[in-house]
Structure formats: structure tokens, C-alpha cells
Amino acid sequence: MQDPLYTDAHAEALLQWFALQQRQLPWRSPPGAPPTPAYAVLVSELMLQQTRVETVLDYFRRWMQRWPTIEDLASASLDDVLAQWTGLGYYNRARNLHRTAVEVTTQFSGVIPSDEGSLASLPGLGPYTVGAIRSIAFGQPAALVDGNVARVLARWHAVAADPQSTPGKSLIWQHAERWLHSPSARQSPSAWNQALMELGATICSPRNPDCSQCPVSAGCQAFALGTPTDFPPPRQRKTSPIVAAQHALVVVDSADAQVADPGQMLVLLGQRPSSGRWAGLWEPPGTEGPDGAERLQNWLSDQALANAQEQPMITHILTHRRYEVRPLLVRTEDRPVDLGALGYVAQRWMPLAQAMSKTSGLSRLAQRLLEGLYAAPALEVGGPQAKRQVDLFLQNGPPSGHTAS
Numbered sequence: 530m531q532d533p534l535y536t537d538a539h540a541e542a543l544l545q546w547f548a549l550q551q552r553q554l555p556w557r558s559p560p561g562a563p564p565t566p567a568y569a570v571l572v573s574e575l576m577l578q579q580t581r582v583e584t585v586l587d588y589f590r591r592w593m594q595r596w597p598t599i600e601d602l603a604s605a606s607l608d609d610v611l612a613q614w615t616g617l618g619y620y621n622r623a624r625n626l627h628r629t630a631v632e633v634t635t636q637f638s639g640v641i642p643s644d645e646g647s648l649a650s651l652p653g654l655g656p657y658t659v660g661a662i663r664s665i666a667f668g669q670p671a672a673l674v675d676g677n678v679a680r681v682l683a684r685w686h687a688v689a690a691d692p693q694s695t696p697g698k699s700l701i702w703q704h705a706e707r708w709l710h711s712p713s714a715r716q717s718p719s720a721w722n723q724a725l726m727e728l729g730a731t732i733c734s735p736r737n738p739d740c741s742q743c744p745v746s747a748g749c750q751a752f753a754l755g756t757p758t759d760f761p762p763p764r765q766r767k768t769s770p771i772v773a774a775q776h777a778l779v780v781v782d783s784a785d786a787q788v789a790d791p792g793q794m795l796v797l798l799g800q801r802p803s804s805g806r807w808a809g810l811w812e813p814p815g816t817e818g819p820d821g822a823e824r825l826q827n828w829l830s831d832q833a834l835a836n837a838q839e840q841p842m843i844t845h846i847l848t849h850r851r852y853e854v855r856p857l858l859v860r861t862e863d864r865p866v867d868l869g870a871l872g873y874v875a876q877r878w879m880p881l882a883q884a885m886s887k888t889s890g891l892s893r894l895a896q897r898l899l900e901g902l903y904a905a906p907a908l909e910v911g912g913p914q915a916k917r918q919v920d921l922f923l924q925n926g927p928p929s930g931h932t933a934s
């Protein structure tokens with residue numbers, strides 16, 4: 530006998546809605562077409578974690594043009610991979626994607642495996658991504674739960690526990706797995722999982738679920754209770770620790786950089802070590818911690834970099850941290866500066882406009898520091914013409930010819 534909690538008619542209604550209403554996305558196969566290749570599922574799902582679809586669209590297209598196969602990605606340098614990821618944040622995803630590509634190429638002859646155990650052994654692939662690859666690329670009845678699915682199922686079944694807690698997570702996964710036993714969902718696990726995600730992304734939104742348009746409202750317990758937004762319960766917010774940091778914006782200010790276009794000024798960047806926060810990314814040289822300001826000042830004097838000018842403080846909020854960064858603007862006429870003492874593993878000079886491009890390999894915080902540099906009155910480069918170019922840049926991004934390749 531059919532379990533009333535998992536009525537197949539509701540599953541069928543959701544699938545029909547998805548067939549008609551789904552958004553066309555570059556990583557999504559239209560109805561009737563062959564399944565999305567596992568590599569495209571892998572790339573898109575990692576990009577989509579913590580990131581909006583609209584943001585990912587461009588990144589995904591550029592990525593697939595640059596590295597159309599997993600073997601192409603495996604042969605790329607990590608530096609290039611991180612540069613291509615610039616602006617997406619959560620750079621561990623890029624590092625794991627690259628490591629996974631290398632492992633698939635060396636351990637699985639360049640073919641992404643379809644079994645749960647092999648997939649779960651790959652770097653950074655948790656139950657959600659494993660479920661996505663198994664169901665979407667290989668059509669296996671594998672459940673998945675991301676934030677959207679958790680919200681839909683929490684409302685559909687009026688789950689009162691926090692989906693981030695162990696009991697809440699376990700309950701939501703049980704519902705996700707149980708639904709895959711219904712005949713309609715089982716017939717097309719790929720469409721089923723994507724339909725749940727799509728419902729959460731477009732109709733069952735966190736604050737304003739549009740229940741009047743929802744294909745499963747007839748079975749939704751939160752809707753029946755009249756309190757959809759009570760599910761899932763609000764999360765207890767932890768206060769983010771504050772990290773005090775100081776960065777020196779070292780700029781070459783020699784005769785060849787005294788040009789009307791500030792985008793051509795050279796800025797000094799250091800590469801962070803390959804482990805830890807923002808591993809492998811480039812940034813203006815900086816220090817953190819209670820003695821950070823003193824260490825940076827010592828370094829500036831060791832490098833004979835004088836007359837550092839304080840710039841306005843920048844506050845940068847990440848999910849679990851809040852940065853309060855005080856930039857110092859330092860001009861030099863010479864280039865020999867050594868970043869080794871600050872813990873950087875490599876250094877380079879880069880035109881400012883290139884450093885601001887989408888493929889520079891800089892974290893968003895590093896780019897925000899440089900944005901401030903663009904507008905810093907202390908630079909006084911180029912006069913009114915430069916000011917106009919800065920304004921244009923801030924409106925439109927770097928002028929053509931300044932984007933890194």
C-alpha cells in the first residue's frame with residue numbers, strides 16, 4: 530500500500546511542473562536529450578555551492594571553453610585554475626576540482642567513476658556532489674540534499690529540527706531517499722533531484738514561498754499548517770570572529786608609470802602558501818594578528834620603503850569571519866622588494882587593471898584593497914584625465930586590453 534507521506538501523484542506533479550517550467554542552464558540537458566556529462570555536473574555543482582546561478586553562468590562557460598575535458602583540467606596548473614576561479618570565492622572548491630581531475634586522470638584513466646565508493650574517495654566530493662553525479666550523469670536512484678532541497682523537504686514534511694543539526698540532517702536525508710522509492714521519481718532520478726532543487730530555487734524560496742504556484746502544495750504539511758516559513762527553523766547565528774589585518778599596497782611610481790591611465794601602474798602581489806586560508810592566491814603583501822601592524826612596519830623599513838600613507842579601513846565579511854583591514858599606500862621607484870619574510874612563496878608585479886580582472890587569481894578582499902587604490906587621492910597620477918579613466922573603470926570595469934589572458 531502506498532505510504533500517504535510519499536504519494537506518487539505528488540511526485541508526478543512535481544516532475545510535470547519541472548518538465549514544463551525548468552530553466553535552461555548550460556549544464557542542464559533539456560528533456561529527452563542525453564544526460565549531462567559527469568564532468569559538467571562536477572564542475573557546475575562545485576561552482577554552484579554557496580554561489581548564485583546567475584554568477585556561475587559565465588564562469589561555467591569560460592571554464593568549459595578553457596578545459597573542455599577533465600584531462601584538460603588535470604594538465605592545467607593550479608595557479609591557472611585559481612585565476613579562472615577569481616571572484617567565485619571559497620577557493621578550496623577550485624583546489625579540490627583540480628585535485629579530483631588529476632586523480633580521475635591517473636586513477637580512473639580519465640573517466641569519472643559512477644559508483645558511490647569511488648566518487649566519495651575523490652577530493653572534496655561530499656554526499657551531495659556524489660548524489661548529483663550519480664543521479665544526473667548516470668541516472669542512478671541516488672538522493673541529494675543541498676540548501677534548496679533541505680528547505681523544500683523540511684516544509685513538505687514539516688520537519689521541525691534544524692537541517693544543519695545531526696537529527697535534522699538525518700531526517701531530511703531519510704525523506705530524500707524515501708521519495709526516490711516512489712515509482713515516478715525512481716523512473717527519472719535525474720529529473721526528480723533537479724526538480725526538487727528547482728522548486729527550492731524558484732518557488733519555495735526562503736522568505737516568500739509562492740505556494741499558490743507550487744505543484745506539491747496539495748501534499749505540503751507546512752502549507753496545510755499555514756506556516757511555511759516556520760520551516761526549517763531559523764538557524765542560531767554565531768558571531769563571526771574579527772580578524773585584524775594590515776596590507777601594504779606597494780606601487781611602482783617610476784617615470785614609466787607616471788601615465789594618464791592608473792590601470793597601467795604596477796602593484797606588488799605576493800602568493801600565499803599552498804595550505805591555509807586563500808591558499809595559493811595572490812594579494813598585496815599583508816600581515817594578520819595583534820602584532821601584524823608592527824611586523825608590516827618592520828618589513829617596510831627592512832625593504833627601505835618609506836612614507837607609507839594610511840588609507841581608509843576596509844571591512845570585509847566572509848561567512849565565518851569579519852576582516853578589518855587597514856591598507857597602507859607605499860610608492861617606490863625601484864622594484865627590488867622581497868616578500869619572503871612575510872611568508873609569501875612567490876611575488877610578481879602586475880598592472881593594476883590586470884590585477885582587477887576576473888582571471889587575476891586575487892581574492893575578493895585583495896581586489897577590494899586595490900579598488901581603494903584606484904580611487905586613492907594620494908596617488909595623484911595623471912590629473913583630470915586619469916580621474917575620468919578611474920571613474921569609467923569603476924563604472925565599467927577595466928578598459929579593453931587590460932584584461933589578463
Ligand code: SF4
Pocket residue numbers: 681684685732733734738739740743744745746749750751752757
Ligand atoms: S506549498 Fe509552499 S511551502 Fe510547501 S513546498 Fe510548495 S512552495 Fe514550499
